[in-house]
Amino acid sequence: MSMPVAAATDSPASRGRAARGLFIVLEGPEGSGKTTQVGRLVAWLATLGIPTLRVREPGGTAAGEEIRRVLLDSGHVPPRAELLLLLAARAILVEEKIRPALEAGTVVVADRYTLSSLAYQGYGRGLGAERVEELDDFATGGLRPDLTVLLDVPVEVGEARRRAAGLVDDRIEQAGREFHRRVVEAYRLLAQSRPDVVVVDGTGPVDEVERAVRRLLTRAFPETFPCGEG
């Protein structure tokens, strides 16, 4: 874990952070705990008095939430259309919310971003990670996260959690176990080749995962999180 964090600290994307805020993304398969940990992280940042913007994908803007509805509640959406809709929502979110917040020095915490498209559409749907990355780069105008935290859980763990919570599957979640296995594997593979993605074991209790995320952030960005692990 220490190597990717060190690399992230030195990456061009993270230089000059103080002047342009910080862009942190939580990623992972269905039921991995993204929304839970985004909530914990945002609450922690609030106690530290750090200005924070929380966003979720797809959605996060009025038009983006409309696109989310089309994506998750429709019948069949062809994979290429699914990708383009997701990227359209992301393009709006970046321009309307994320970029202005970063320019104002805010810490932006996102529930999914580019890595989701690479894992779900690139690998899961078989559109190809390279092509997805190229289109994503166009959609975001090249805006990349300073750090992406991947909450790694096996498909079965995510399923069991969602079942226990009585959550109803949307269109993408209904895509089947094989699809979701590909997604989990893709996330792991993508993390290996990307210095700005750090893997956290998401199978432990919520508090334990939260501590791991805090530890990671205080190590990677000591000037933003000077209070240690709080």
Ligand SMILES: Nc1ncnc2c1ncn2[C@@H]1O[C@H](COP(=O)(O)OP(=O)(O)OP(=O)(O)O)[C@@H](O)[C@H]1O
């Ligand atoms: N570490 C954990 N241990 C046990 N249960 C957890 C843990 N983290 C989250 N949960 C529970 O699992 C369920 C799914 O968590 P959460 O909604 O945070 O995941 P998610 O990654 O956002 O899922 P989705 O991809 O469906 O949005 C929730 O009921 C949540 O309370």
Ligand SMILES: [Mg+2]
């Ligand atoms: Mg969620």
